[in-house]
Amino acid sequence: MITETEKQKLEAIYQNLLHDERILKMKEIPMHNGSNCYLHTFKVVKGCFKRAIKKKDIDYETLLYACVFHDYYLYDWRKHREFRKGHGKNHPQISINNAKKDFQISDAAAEIISSHMWPINFKNFPHSKEAKILCDVDTMVATGEFLTSKKHKAKKEAKYLEEISHLFD
Numbered sequence: 132m133i134t135e136t137e138k139q140k141l142e143a144i145y146q147n148l149l150h151d152e153r154i155l156k157m158k159e160i161p162m163h164n165g166s167n168c169y170l171h172t173f174k175v176v177k178g179c180f181k182r183a184i185k186k187k188d189i190d191y192e193t194l195l196y197a198c199v200f201h202d203y204y205l206y207d208w209r210k211h212r213e214f215r216k217g218h219g220k221n222h223p224q225i226s227i228n229n230a231k232k233d234f235q236i237s238d239a240a241a242e243i244i245s246s247h248m249w250p251i252n253f254k255n256f257p258h259s260k261e262a263k264i265l266c267d268v269d270t271m272v273a274t275g276e277f278l279t280s281k282k283h284k285a286k287k288e289a290k291y292l293e294e295i296s297h298l299f300d
């Protein structure tokens with residue numbers, strides 16, 4: 132179980148990342164039927180932590196960094212043809228490279244990011260508990276985004292931003 136001290140430490144890291152200007156740039160990258168990379172990312176973080184706090188032996192800090200940077204690829208594949216082909220397979224490694232350059236994430240976080248597109252990246256199975264959580268929750272959040280209309284998302288944007296404003300409620 133997660134301790135109060137650990138929660139406070141993670142919340143502080145989360146707040147720094149949530150308001151970091153390099154990460155805010157992800158708002159400009161459209162995603163999944165009218166969502167954007169920033170909202171998607173922090174919905175995934177929240178979803179992962181909802182699951183993770185119920186489990187034992189989780190490396191929460193590593194999970195947090197992996198979630199925040201899992202889609203830190205920083206391009207719009209719809210606009211850049213060179214990225215379109217193979218986006219599904221290639222963006223985890225591109226995100227790792229960007230995150231290592233901008234924020235110095237750990238190898239353990241990179242490992243979790245690398246398998247989040249399984250089974251599209253079939254050889255890269257999510258082995259750890261943290262990697263399985265990210266892979267599952269990412270799929271769930273993306274599916275929800277695809278199934279919600281653009282109009283509905285636009286209406287709910289303020290609510291979504293409120294939901295992601297803190298890691299722990």
Ligand SMILES: [Fe+2]
Pocket residue numbers: 201202222223247248
């Ligand atoms: Fe992804």
Ligand SMILES: [Fe+2]
Pocket residue numbers: 171175201202269273
């Ligand atoms: Fe994602």
